[in-house]
Amino acid sequence: MGRPLASAHDIATPERVLEAAERAFAAVGFGAAKLADIAHRAGIRRPSLLYHFGTKEALYTRTVERCFARLGEALTEAMTAAGDFPTRLDRTVARYVEFLDAEPQLARIVLRELLDEQGPGRQILQQQLVPLLDIIERLVAQLGSDVVRPDVPVRAAVLQVGSDALLRAAAGPLREPLWGPADHSQRLARLLLLLRDETPPSSSRSSP
Amino acid sequence: MGRPLASAHDIATPERVLEAAERAFAAVGFGAAKLADIAHRAGIRRPSLLYHFGTKEALYTRTVERCFARLGEALTEAMTAAGDFPTRLDRTVARYVEFLDAEPQLARIVLRELLDEQGPGRQILQQQLVPLLDIIERLVAQLGSDVVRPDVPVRAAVLQVGSDALLRAAAGPLREPLWGPADHSQRLARLLLLLRDETPPSSSRSSP
């Protein structure tokens, strides 16, 4: 054999490996994931994988960084939409939840990194999340000074909504039986943050 | 050597092993945890550990079951306190959060089980959590019919508060910089569930 071959659908091999790695690490964690599995799922054998990434740890770090990068993108993209505060809040929460629900592997990896004592994730998480929370707090102060409840701790509220979405996405088959429909998160965020709740654009109430 | 010896502080060996196992599995997960480490932390060698538990998987299952049992106890105990609805809500949330903060290993293991595709945890989680949520919903309907917001999805709200506490406890060193003081959870739960918020007994407001 020889060159790329680019097998299947002609996506570059390293990219396919990263996708397979994301699934594997998300499913069973760093320790239990096997390079041979990942390689096979990417359509190559283990040595070829190691040719591209050198070592298992390196592959893992790359995977984690890729996850956090995409998550960061999704978050900031969702936040920078135009509109008044309630609209932006709805949009951000909705997009964030949808994004995580669509990529549960990502949610799982982020969570795993939060749990692991070592791992590259803790630092990345701190470095990305702290400034993001600062931005949100400033945003709330500027945009929402008249519609936001003055008595709510903003950071805590944001983290609560965020944690919920993360766990919800990571819960896999338990998602529906426990959490139910997705737009509940949006509703709860409104209830937490907004002074008055003029029932959001499209949503369900539990008891009319 | 020979009999128990009961080393250190005379706690039964299997119990010491379970404690060590809980720490280890919480810190690095099932795959990466090493029986030799666990054994040493419990004051014995690996074969002695295997004498008591037979296999690594068995030890893990025992550890997980022990965790869920304790968590279940803590939850139901907190919920069955007397008082009107707001008081009970405050107490339950406060005790739950304190409990998890005091035993972060437990929170980590529960989370890990939520993440793992196989593992005994998913099933236990479903079996314990679904009925618990039903109980809570019934409780809210009975006790809080006049003080609880009628427009809030109870299950979702409870899960949101619960997820937050779990992640908060599992976050280790990131807990303070991100989440801040513990009583915020209590405050958010009040804001979510109660119709009017007469500022809970002892709490801090972020902007007076």
Added chain:
DNA sequence: CTTGCTCTCTACTCATGAGTCGATAAAACT
């Protein structure tokens, strides 16, 4: 004191999975 039971250890086996080496072959230059 001897027999038996419980618990512990040291010293193995054995499977598994990460990383290396050398061969090979398709592409990409020259």
Added chain:
DNA sequence: AGTTTTATCGACTCATGAGTAGAGAGCAAG
């Protein structure tokens, strides 16, 4: 055409960690 570069794989090495075997030490009962 010939040479180099890039990517792939089969067949190794080697470390590590789970599980096993067997011996021995303390304790209890007869």
